[in-house]
Amino acid sequence: MKVIAVIPARYASTRFPAKLMQDLGGKTVILRTYEAALGTQLFDDVFVVTDSDLIFNEIVNNGGKAVMSIKEHESGSDRIAEAIENITCDIVINVQGDEPFINKSNIESLINIFNEDRNHTVDLASLMFEISDQAAIENPNNVKVVVDQNNFALYFSRSVIPYPRDINVGVRYFQHVGVYAYRKQALIDFSNLPMKTLEASEKLEQLRYLEFGKRIKMAETNHTSIGIDTREDLEQARLLLKQKGSI
Numbered sequence: 142m143k144v145i146a147v148i149p150a151r152y153a154s155t156r157f158p159a160k161l162m163q164d165l166g167g168k169t170v171i172l173r174t175y176e177a178a179l180g181t182q183l184f185d186d187v188f189v190v191t192d193s194d195l196i197f198n199e200i201v202n203n204g205g206k207a208v209m210s211i212k213e214h215e216s217g218s219d220r221i222a223e224a225i226e227n228i229t230c231d232i233v234i235n236v237q238g239d240e241p242f243i244n245k246s247n248i249e250s251l252i253n254i255f256n257e258d259r260n261h262t263v264d265l266a267s268l269m270f271e272i273s274d275q276a277a278i279e280n281p282n283n284v285k286v287v288v289d290q291n292n293f294a295l296y297f298s299r300s301v302i303p304y305p306r307d308i309n310v311g312v313r314y315f316q317h318v319g320v321y322a323y324r325k326q327a328l329i330d331f332s333n334l335p336m337k338t339l340e341a342s343e344k345l346e347q348l349r350y351l352e353f354g355k356r357i358k359m360a361e362t363n364h365t366s367i368g369i370d371t372r373e374d375l376e377q378a379r380l381l382l383k384q385k386g387s388i
Contacts, residue, residue, distance in 0.1 A: 142232060144234065148175060154370075162196065166379060170369055172205075181248060185230070188228075190223075190224035217346070218349075222332035230325055240367060242378070246364060247364055250362065251268070255322065266358045267347070270315065270316055271315055272314050272315065273314065284345060293358055
């Protein structure tokens with residue numbers, strides 16, 4: 142089974158323009174993310190896919206592999222599908238370009254799902270963690286997921302799911318972590334399918350997979366990701382690097 146990592150890397154960002162090219166301990170954020178992905182030694186290959194000449198050159202000039210995205214895309218899945226169409230692989234891991242502190246155990250848990258899936262019943266794998274704070278549960282920026290008894294996703298929503306009509310039944314609430322592992326064919330299929338009403342309403346691309354019958358297996362984790370979405374996040378990342386002794 143050939144497993145590759147693809148790092149989608151858009152230059153533009155509404156909250157923090159050019160964040161992937163910011164300095165993080167003497168290297169750019171995107172280069173640190175790329176090197177961290179390589180450093181896990183979990184992948185047969187690692188690529189950055191980008192719409193930016195700056196990011197493309199940053200990776201290539203430092204000995205890495207990058208692919209230029211030719212088309213405009215509405216979702217990360219579409220962007221990755223274009224990049225891997227002519228790459229031989231079985232499983233594709235989506236590594237976020239603004240998360241240079243990759244948690245290796247999370248990636249291993251996703252890969253293991255496919256290693257154990259001998260009958261190919263899983264199209265995608267993703268992560269979730271339990272939340273109990275009511276404000277976090279009600280926050281529409283936190284995407285929630287409900288699963289069946291085998292941890293296959295039933296639905297994702299920005300709303301509170303399940304609705305707590307009876308608060309004494311012991312329901313657990315899970316927040317989705319946007320790290321995905323895909324079978325290559327599931328990605329190709331996604332890029333050829335239209336957006337339907339659930340995805341359009343919630344603005345969640347994973348609902349397209351569910352609407353068209355794809356199966357998403359969820360893995361529970363205690364390790365949440367550390368992303369860089371603001372300048373404050375960048376400062377925190379710089380402090381974390383110093384604590385780790387990386388610079």
